[in-house]
Amino acid sequence: MNSQQSVSIVMIEDDAGHARLIEKNIRRAGISNDINHFEDGTSALKYLFDDPSGPAHNGPALVLLDLNLPDMSGTSILEKIKQDETLHRTPVVVLTTTDDKVEIQRCYDLGCNVYITKPVNYESFADAIRQLGLFLSVIQVPSAED
Amino acid sequence: MTDSVRRRYEAIGRRRVLLLLGVGLALLATALITAFMTLGAITEDTDAVEKTLERQASIDSLATFSEQIAVGRRGFLLQPDPLFARTVREASSDFESEQARLADMLVSVEQRDRLEEIRELNAERTVMIDAMFADPEAAVADADTMDFNTDGAVLITQDIREIAEEMSAAESRTLVERNRAQLDSLLLFYIVGGLSLMLLLGVLVTAVSIVLRYNRDLAAAQVSLREANTGLETAVQSRTAELIRANEEIQRFAYIVSHDLRSPLVNVLGFTSELDEARKIIHAHLEELYANHPDLRDEEAWLAVDEDLPEALGFIRTSTEKMDRLINSILELSRQGRRKLQPEELDMEELVENIVDSLYQRTEDAGATIAVKSIPELESDRIAVEQILQNLIENAIKYLSPERAGEIVVEGSKAVGTVRIDVIDNGRGIAPEDHERIFELFRRAGTQDQEGEGIGLANVRALAYRLGGTIEVDSELGQGSRFRLSLPAKFIAQEALA
CATH class of the missing domain: 3.30.565.10 (Histidine kinase-like ATPase, C-terminal domain)
Structure with missing residues (x-):
């Protein structure tokens, strides 16, 4: 558990309710990593690329990304992360209500690592988030190499 | 409706065409009949002219034979040579046969009368000549003292000559008349034929102008029809494009609406579950509390946690889940519509x-x-x-x-x-x-x-x-x-x- 502390979670989600539910489920899964929550794309990008404590300058991170943001499309954030030299290995988990195949395909093409649709069925959603917790413990390996 | 209009127009066109055709045919028939009649008249006239010329020739021959007889007789009287006698006899026989031929040819009564006169005169002369041949010496003797100017035979010959000239003149007149008639019928032919041809030409010009006008009308109608069609096509096309745009708009709308509706639903269901989790904790806590301290038991609080809350949460959940299914269906439909x-x-x-x-x-x-x-x-x-x-x-x-x-x-x-x-x-x-x-x-x-x-x-x-x-x-x-x-x-x- 201690080694996981180094991975910070960057959650970009404009819906406060969703953000709260995601956080609750992450915590329930036994993940205690820091969660930095941003409600719009601009401030999230600023943190990701410019903040001294952000992932570009300070250690590994995992990005939870909602595709529907008020100021920009989540896919353009994904694109920026995956095209950046320091950040391109940062795992990105796309969390959205869309289950459109074209959209999912596009996210994977852009380099998204996991795509999770937010099911209205809460149990499966919680399951997915818990799976994410397992995933978080797995990604320790590549981030340790950094 | 359109059928009756078409029939009326066709009837008008047909009537015009039939009228023109009728007039044209009538004119053509007139021209042809006139031509045939004129041709017949001309042929007739030509025949008549030929006959007249023949008669004239015959009259001339008759006159010539008459002169030959007279000359032969006079020669014989001067010198009773059998040669003259033969001349007279030959001329007489020629005269008679010519006279018979001419009699057949003559048509008019006057000319026949004149020929009859000639025939009688000649018969008189023949009697005198026969007498001369019967007694040539007496005749020759008489001839010495004879005054030819008062001699009967000579006078007869003169008469015959005059009558023959009259006859010839009469035939000439006939000839002139025939020629005039011929010219007249030709003139008539030219007038009637020319008139018919001109009218026919008029009919033709009218027919052609009608055809041209119809053609023009037809072309104009076709042009306007094409314009109307093009207009219609454009109208249909723009209407279809509008419909397709509207349809696409609805599809997009359905997609966005259903997509955005799902977001709050996630919260509703998520927090309903959270509520249920919280209720379960309270439920477990109350259960334990009441078991340990039955005196604290509050029935109302227990019912709220044990029955009312789960019921309310259950309704919220099933309703929200149904709503989600409906939204998903709309999403699916709109997705299919865009496939x-x-x-x-x-x-x-x-x-x-x-x-x-x-x-x-x-x-x-x-x-x-x-x-x-x-x-x-x-x-x-x-x-x-x-x-x-x-x-x-x-x-x-x-x-x-x-x-x-x-x-x-x-x-x-x-x-x-x-x-x-x-x-x-x-x-x-x-x-x-x-x-x-x-x-x-x-x-x-x-x-x-x-x-x-x-x-x-x-x-x-x-x-x-x-x-x-x-x-x-x-x-x-x-x-x-x-x-x-x-x-x-x-x-x-x-x-x-x-």
């Missing part, structure tokens, strides 16, 4: 068999049988046709009558440019007032004993329309239903019509 259709040749029997095979277990469970009869091939989008038929066959299995074993038949037939596929069942049927309703989104009919959102047939109809086809229902409540899908045999892209 690009890919037409291909479809072996319909194989396609239906595959659907039937995939529904084997459900058919068995429902105790039904499905018979697939012959269905013509057609060109269309495979996925859409599969979805339509899958829906129809599923419905047939789903809504069977509890009173009898289900029998479902899928069969096809061909109409002009269209393939019809019928899905027929002996199930519970649909009341007439619901025949339209069942195709509406979220609407269902009959006993609500089966699961469903009221999406299937709405989707079927949307797909059928998209494929350029139709879906119809023919059903009687309690007897069974027949759903008829009609699709174009050759795929027509509806979007391409824009």
Whole structure:
């Protein structure tokens, strides 16, 4: 558990309710990593690329990304992360209500690592988030190499 | 309406053409008859002229023979040479035969009278000549003292000459008259013929001008027709484009709305679960508390946690879940509406068999049988046709009558440019007032004993329309239903019509 502390979670989600539910489920899964929550794309990008404590300058991170943001499309954030030299290995988990195949395909093409649709069925959603917790413990390996 | 107008115009045109044709024919006939008549008259005149000339020649010959007789006689009287006698005799016989010939030829009474006179005079002279030949010496002797100016035979000869001249003059007059008549008939011919030809020319010019005018009218009509058609096409095209734009707008709208509606639903359901989690904790806590301290038991609080809260949460959950299903259906419909259709040749029997095979277990469970009869091939989008038929066959299995074993038949037939596929069942049927309703989104009919959102047939109809086809229902409540899908045999892209 201690080694996981180094991975910070960057959650970009404009819906406060969703953000709260995601956080609750992450915590329930036994993940205690820091969660930095941003409600719009601009401030999230600023943190990701410019903040001294952000992932570009300070250690590994995992990005939870909602595709529907008020100021920009989540896919353009994904694109920026995956095209950046320091950040391109940062795992990105796309969390959205869309289950459109074209959209999912596009996210994977852009380099998204996991795509999770937010099911209205809460149990499966919680399951997915818990799976994410397992995933978080797995990604320790590549981030340790950094 | 248009038929009677067309008939009236045709009658007007026909009357004009017939009138012109009649006038033209009449004029042509007039010209021809005149020509024939004139020709006949001219031929007649020419014959008459020839005869006149012949008669004139004959008269001249007669006069010549008469002179020869006179000359021969005078010669004989001066010198009674048998040569002169022969001349006289020969001339006499020639005279007589010529006279007979002329008598045959003469027509007018005056000329005949004149010839008769000549004949009589000649007969008189012949008597005198015969006397001369009978007694040549006495005649010669007489001749010495004879005054030729008073001699009977000489006078006769003179008379004959005069009469012959008269006759000749008469014939000449006839000739002039004939010539004039000939000229007159020619003139008439020219006048009548020329007039007829001019009128004919007039008819021709009129006919040509009418034809030209009709042609012009026809061309103008065609031009305006084409303009009207082009206008109509443009109107239809712009209308179709508008419809397609509107349809696309609705699809996009449906997509965005349903997409954005899901977001709050995630919260509602999520926090409902959170509430339930919290309730469970309180429930467990109260249970433990009441077990340890029965004196603290509050029945109202217990009922709220044990019954009221779970009931309320349950309703919220089922309603929200239903809402989510509906939204998902709309999303699915709009997604299908945006899918690009890919037409291909479809072996319909194989396609239906595959659907039937995939529904084997459900058919068995429902105790039904499905018979697939012959269905013509057609060109269309495979996925859409599969979805339509899958829906129809599923419905047939789903809504069977509890009173009898289900029998479902899928069969096809061909109409002009269209393939019809019928899905027929002996199930519970649909009341007439619901025949339209069942195709509406979220609407269902009959006993609500089966699961469903009221999406299937709405989707079927949307797909059928998209494929350029139709879906119809023919059903009687309690007897069974027949759903008829009609699709174009050759795929027509509806979007391409824009």
